[in-house]
Amino acid sequence: MKICVVGLGNIGFNLFTYLCNKFPGEIIGVDVNESRVKELRGQGYRVTADYRALTKIDVWLMAPSTGNQGQNLFSALEKMLICPGALISIESTLPPGTMSRVREFLEGKGFNLGTDLFLIHVPHRVMFGVDKTVCDTPRVMGAFTKACLEKGRQFYAPLVPLLVEVSDVRVSELSKVVENVKRYVDIAFAQEIYGYCADQGIDYDELRLAVNSKNNVELLATDWGIGGECLPKDMKFLQTVCDSTLMAGAEQADRDYRDRIVHQVGSGKQVLIRGLSYKAGVKDLKHSRGVDLVRDLEAAGNTVWVEDPLFTSDELSGAGFSPNDEIDQRGGRQDAEMNRIAIDRQKALNLK
Numbered sequence: 001m002k003i004c005v006v007g008l009g010n011i012g013f014n015l016f017t018y019l020c021n022k023f024p025g026e027i028i029g030v031d032v033n034e035s036r037v038k039e040l041r042g043q044g045y046r047v048t049a050d051y052r053a054l055t056k057i058d059v060w061l062m063a064p065s066t067g068n069q070g071q072n073l074f075s076a077l078e079k080m081l082i083c084p085g086a087l088i089s090i091e092s093t094l095p096p097g098t099m100s101r102v103r104e105f106l107e108g109k110g111f112n113l114g115t116d117l118f119l120i121h122v123p124h125r126v127m128f129g130v131d132k133t134v135c136d137t138p139r140v141m142g143a144f145t146k147a148c149l150e151k152g153r154q155f156y157a158p159l160v161p162l163l164v165e166v167s168d169v170r171v172s173e174l175s176k177v178v179e180n181v182k183r184y185v186d187i188a189f190a191q192e193i194y195g196y197c198a199d200q201g202i203d204y205d206e207l208r209l210a211v212n213s214k215n216n217v218e219l220l221a222t223d224w225g226i227g228g229e230c231l232p233k234d235m236k237f238l239q240t241v242c243d244s245t246l247m248a249g250a251e252q253a254d255r256d257y258r259d260r261i262v263h264q265v266g267s268g269k270q271v272l273i274r275g276l277s278y279k280a281g282v283k284d285l286k287h288s289r290g291v292d293l294v295r296d297l298e299a300a301g302n303t304v305w306v307e308d309p310l311f312t313s314d315e316l317s318g319a320g321f322s323p324n325d326e327i328d329q330r331g332g333r334q335d336a337e338m339n340r341i342a343i344d345r346q347k348a349l350n351l352k
């Protein structure tokens with residue numbers, strides 16, 4: 001088998017390395033980001049930025065960032081040299097309706113799905129910081145024909161703990177965005193209840209312990225707001241096809257939550273932000289609400305310092321932030337402590 005992983009970002013690269021161990025010598029990766037390809041090549045991986053080098057591929061595993069309307073996916077499909085008999089598995093999260101567009105695209109190239117080309121959607125649902133590999137969770141698989149599902153089953157069943165086959169590809173599309181939007185709404189609810197607790201002097205952690213003692217309930221912990229790449233993006237995806245007062249309210253609740261943090265701090269303060277990555281335990285600043293908060297607090301006239309156990313001071317200053325240990329070096333500790341506020345990521349409304 002010749003397997004190609006398309007898109008070598010967080011998901012695609014994890015998938016690529018996982019498969020390299022399972023199928024040594026059979027995996028190649030492609031990414032349009034040439035510097036990423038150069039970096040991975042330097043580490044000894046078999047990757048390319050040139051689609052023309054990818055011939056006779058049996059299985060295409062597509063994990064590019066989706067783009068608003070799936071444009072990265074279509075741009076990849078346009079460049080791929082697709083052989084008859086190949087399996088194409090879309091692993092990216094898709095705006096509902098995208099698989100029909102992929103089908104039209106491939107049929108427009110003269111392929112018949114289920115006979116000379118096999119197309120499936122097997123969305124990723126990894127939780128970084130919890131799962132070790134992208135194949136640790138049960139996966140949902142949808143397709144347009146039984147033959148496509150059969151081909152997909154042969155490939156994925158040995159790789160994942162459980163393959164949940166659905167008869168309608170719209171279900172696989174929707175399953176992924178719905179699970180993320182469900183989490184979004186749950187977090188927005190948690191933020192509102194935490195806000196109420198903060199107003200009333202009630203210990204939110206104790207409330208969570210009490211509520212979560214029932215086994216079918218989970219009141220989530222709060223953070224700086226709802227960040228990361230997936231949750232806000234998938235909320236937008238679902239809203240394009242589903243009108244929902246609840247979803248619009250959850251987005252507003254999230255904006256209000258961050259506004260409240262900024263309003264509570266006020267201006268003219270020295271603020272220490274504890275925790276900057278987009279979520280605790282994952283070293284990544286992209287799409288971080290902690291980063292947004294720092295910038296909002298600065299815009300409100302505060303001086304902001306940061307610390308995060310995942311990053312060194314040099315990494316934080318390299319990324320454009322003032323690490324906590326600079327306070328001493330600038331001789332401002334005494335002043336700072338007189339007018340300084342420290343805020344923890346999971347206790348953003350409890351100012352110290």
Ligand SMILES: NC(=O)c1ccc[n+]([C@@H]2O[C@H](COP(=O)([O-])OP(=O)(O)OC[C@H]3O[C@@H](n4cnc5c(N)ncnc54)[C@H](O)[C@@H]3O)[C@@H](O)[C@H]2O)c1
Binds near residue numbers: 072125127128
């Ligand atoms: N990160 C997560 O936790 C997570 C979880 C579940 C699902 N997903 C979904 O998986 C997909 C990938 O997410 P990610 O976090 O790996 O994104 P990412 O931004 O880390 O990586 C995407 C990669 O795709 C590459 N790319 C873009 N267009 C391309 C093209 N035409 N050809 C080849 N490569 C191309 C980019 O250069 C980049 O390296 C998205 O649809 C995302 O919603 C992500």
